[in-house]
Amino acid sequence: MAKNKSSRSVVVASGTGTGVAIDIGISQDHRSAIAGGLSRLLADTYTLYLTTHNFHWNVTGPMFNTLHTMFMAQYTELWTAVDPIAERIRALGHPAPGSYAQFGALTSLPDAPAEPPKAFKMVKILVEGHEAVARTARGLFPLADEANDQPTADLLTQRLDIHEKTAWMLRSLLDEQ
Numbered sequence: 118m119a120k121n122k123s124s125r126s127v128v129v130a131s132g133t134g135t136g137v138a139i140d141i142g143i144s145q146d147h148r149s150a151i152a153g154g155l156s157r158l159l160a161d162t163y164t165l166y167l168t169t170h171n172f173h174w175n176v177t178g179p180m181f182n183t184l185h186t187m188f189m190a191q192y193t194e195l196w197t198a199v200d201p202i203a204e205r206i207r208a209l210g211h212p213a214p215g216s217y218a219q220f221g222a223l224t225s226l227p228d229a230p231a232e233p234p235k236a237f238k239m240v241k242i243l244v245e246g247h248e249a250v251a252r253t254a255r256g257l258f259p260l261a262d263e264a265n266d267q268p269t270a271d272l273l274t275q276r277l278d279i280h281e282k283t284a285w286m287l288r289s290l291l292d293e294q
């Protein structure tokens with residue numbers, strides 16, 4: 118294994134499968150810690166995706182059309198978002214988690230209820246889900262900043278914007294008139 122003479126990482130990361138050293142100016146320790154944080158963000162995002170798609174299928178009541186359509190836009194966005202998060206983990210030299218067991222162990226979100234809740238409760242669960250993902254993304258930001266990892270910071274900024282905006286829109290549905 119190559120010797121690490123400076124802060125530049127030349128150590129082979131575990132799990133890359135290629136055996137080729139990574140030298141992008143982010144230390145091995147930072148890459149590992151950021152990949153861990155991004156794995157939690159990936160698990161949160163996938164869990165929220167699945168719950169939102171579940172609610173798209175199972176929503177009932179007078180708000181059916183509005184919520185069925187709104188949930189579709191939201192689960193499509195979440196489904197699209199998991200890919201760049203996973204690929205950032207790969208670019209940092211680590212394997213991306215991608216199983217129900219891994220996601221279940223990593224996520225900060227609860228699983229979707231086995232029995233479909235009422236529409237109002239669905240919206241409440243999704244508000245809490247988007248807020249939880251925002252907390253996970255925000256919690257990782259200082260580390261990305263410290264490591265001078267601009268692509269991760271950019272990704273986190275984009276995800277924070279989406280989750281906070283979506284939480285606001287869903288929260289607005291809960292306002293009593």
Ligand SMILES: [Fe+2]
Nearest residue numbers: 173174185189
């Ligand atoms: Fe559908």
